[in-house]
Amino acid sequence: MNADLHPALAGSRSVGLDIGGTKTHGVVLDADGSVLAQVRLPTEPGADGVVATAHAVFESLRTETGLALDGRLGVGVPGLVDVGRGVLRHAVNLGVDGADLPLRDLLSELLGRPVAVENDVNAAALAASALTGADDVVYLSLGTGLAAGLVLDGRLRRGPHGAAGEIGHVPVDPAGEVCGCGQRGCLETFASGRALARAWPTTRGFPSTALFSAADAGDEKAVAVRDRYCWGVASAVRVLGLTIDPERIVVGGGVAEVGEPLRRGVVDQLARLGEGSPFLASLELGERLVMVPPGFPVSAVGAAIRGR
Incomplete structure (x- = not known):
């Protein structure tokens, strides 16, 4: 399977962040579905560290592309996510354990744009669907x-x-x-x-x-x-x-x-x-x-x- 997204998944340029326990990986997805730019930085642990790292990766993507990147930001995180409220409820690997982290609102206020937060494996499933066209x-x-x-x-x-x-x-x-x-x-x-x-x-x-x-x-x-x-x-x-x-079972990780x-x-x-x-x-x-x-x-x- 190649890395081209199915034409049905083409759309507006968008930005995605995959926040993991060791690194945060950000990409800019062009309108045709190709990866225009990507940045990786080590993830700082704890609630403040997660937010700061996400901010740093996003700003690095803006610098690398020279674009405003003013559309909605998608964020994938491990752990339990309340998608409706944009809240990370539990993620031990990120040093977020106990109190809910309102990640969507924190990032939206910091970056000045709308943010959607999703479990990282669920986010990857969307990409798997785009890769296979299924x-x-x-x-x-x-x-x-x-x-x-x-x-x-x-x-x-x-x-x-x-x-x-x-x-x-x-x-x-x-x-x-x-x-x-x-x-x-x-x-x-x-x-x-x-x-x-x-x-x-x-x-x-x-x-x-x-x-x-x-x-x-x-x-x-x-x-x-x-x-x-x-x-x-x-x-x-x-x-x-x-x-x-x-129809398809896509293996990653x-x-x-x-x-x-x-x-x-x-x-x-x-x-x-x-x-x-x-x-x-x-x-x-x-x-x-x-x-x-x-x-x-x-x-x-x-x-x-x-x-x-």
Whole structure:
């Protein structure tokens, strides 16, 4: 899949910020859907730091483009978001834990323009829909945790409690380890970046890159760890296929930077899951699976689309 947005998602020039625990990534999306400019800065922790970093990234984008950038700003953030009020309710990785942070109003007052705030995985799902041109899309994020963003009939599905797409907390092994959510054997304990780092720790580079490189080199232990990880991702894809039945399942997040080797591994595990089930095999889940193009700022682009 290339990084061109579907023509239906073209529109006015817009700005999106993806505020993460380590960095804030800002993009300017041109009217034709191309990325006109992008800036990354380390995220300062805490409520004041998050706002200050967002301000700095936005001003850097204005300087780089020489444009006023006076339209609505879209912002994607991890954690629980009250979209209607533009409030970040809980985001431990940002140092925002406890009191609600009225992020929309703070940024709108500081920048002098309207702001739309969205959960980062939901924002990425909008970009996934734009990349595939499909109205029924699941974006599966393999980040520190495991979560999915849902676009159904062209609209984001958040759920009345904001829990739609919390695929990482579906238990699949009653004898598995305790998950951070308090349940046991959740998908997140098998198929997240945190789970991969625990299973294949490394002091150099990214654990995902080290694992897949070692497996490709024939390391038997690495092959076993890789296959178990890909089974976990395939299990998440199976749940999404059976409950949502999307046209496309787009995989992104830090682990997904591995690219094609990860996709092949997950497709192989999906085929194994379907060996004893003609019904499951008939769903052809592997053929619906695509990866976010390497280096594509999916959450920031999605935030820009949300801003529109």
